[in-house]
Amino acid sequence: KQEVTQIPAALSVPEGENLVLNCSFTDSAIYNLQWFRQDPGKGLTSLLLIQSSQREQTSGRLNASLDKSSGRSTLYIAASQPGDSATYLCAVDTGRRALTFGSGTRLQVQP
Amino acid sequence: NAGVTQTPKFQVLKTGQSMTLQCAQDMNHEYMSWYRQDPGMGLRLIHYSVGAGITDQGEVPNGYNVSRSTTEDFPLRLLSAAPSQTSVYFCASRAPRGQLEAFFGQGTRLTVV
Numbered sequence: 001k002q003e004v005t006q007i008p009a010a011l012s013v014p015e016g017e018n019l020v021l022n023c024s025f026t027d028s029a030i031y032n033l034q035w036f037r038q039d040p041g042k043g044l045t046s047l048l049l050i051q052s053s054q055r056e057q058t059s060g061r062l063n064a065s066l067d068k069s070s071g072r073s074t075l076y077i078a079a080s081q082p083g084d085s086a087t088y089l090c091a092v093d094t095g096r097r098a099l100t101f102g103s104g105t106r107l108q109v110q111p
Numbered sequence: 112n113a114g115v116t117q118t119p120k121f122q123v124l125k126t127g128q129s130m131t132l133q134c135a136q137d138m139n140h141e142y143m144s145w146y147r148q149d150p151g152m153g154l155r156l157i158h159y160s161v162g163a164g165i166t167d168q169g170e171v172p173n174g175y176n177v178s179r180s181t182t183e184d185f186p187l188r189l190l191s192a193a194p195s196q197t198s199v200y201f202c203a204s205r206a207p208r209g210q211l212e213a214f215f216g217q218g219t220r221l222t223v224v
Contacts, residue, residue, distance in 0.1 A: 004153075032211055043201060044215040051211070089153065091213075097161050098144040098169060099203075099213060103153040 002027045002094050006102035013080055014110050021075040021105045023090035028068045034099065035064050035075050036089040044089065048075070080109045113137050117202050117216035124192040124223045132187040132219050134202030140214075142205050143185040147171065147198040148218075154201060160185055161207070192223045 003026045013019055023033070032051045036044040048057045048064040050073065056065040063076040073090060087106045091099035118133045136143065144159035146169075156169030160179040174196060176188040185204075189196060199220050205213040 034213060036215075043217040044203075046212050046214070049212050091154075093211070097142050097207070098156045098159040099154075100156070101146075101154040103151060 002030075002092060002100045004090060004092055004100050004102040006088075006090060006105050008105060009103065010106040010108075012108040012110060015080060015082060017080050017109075019077050019080055019107075021077070021088050021090075021107070023073040023075070023102055025071045025073075025092050025100075027094060028071050029094060030068065031093045031095050033064075033066055033073050034091050034093070035062075035073075036091065038087045038089060038104070040086075047088075077107075080107075082109045082111045085109050115202055115204055115214050115216040117200075117219050119219060120217065121220050122222070124189070124221065126192060126194060126223060128192050130189050130192065132189075132200055132202075132221075134185045134187065134216060135183050136185075136202075136204040136214070137183065138204060138206070138214065139182060140204035141182065141207050143179070144169070144203050145175070145177065145185070145187045146201045146203065147196075148201060149198050157187065157200075189221075194223045197221060197223045 005024045007022045034049045035047045050057050050066040061078040066073045087104045089104045091101045115136045141162045145157040146154040148154045158177040160166045202216045203213045
């Protein structure tokens, strides 16, 4: 059974800091990995999707990397802003047509 | 594009009552799924569908039923609500090929008293 773990569970940083969120998964036979953002009381917004054949994806200040063999992905946020405060979730697609999620990292960026 | 639409946004049920959570998508996605989100536990898969007429169980299917009569709609039925089903429910859809990104609705916050 695929298990997804996100570390740390919570993170508080001052504005402007670069930061890394970690995601690990137990079964390396994945089709893709997706990072989401969730604001309190809201739905999930897709940030980046990395297919199994890719090593990384970038969107603005966000960069996600994938190392399938070691079962790890990282989400790098450059020059963090208070508006980045949210919960970040990673999810893997193992071909069951639905996703397996981690528990998320709750990020607080202090102004 | 409306994307994925869930109704209602909030609902309070009494134990033993039944109800249907609605989910509709306008992106012609074949894959649809239902998740529940509980504090500290992430999202867990309840049921999913790979096309009209095809559904399958996820990780936590007990107490829930689904059907998929059209590509657009994927309702989730609670047969006899229990306090353990108090949660936030999310519906998602995505295409089986090409753009693989999953799109989520805004959620239904359900309280069973």
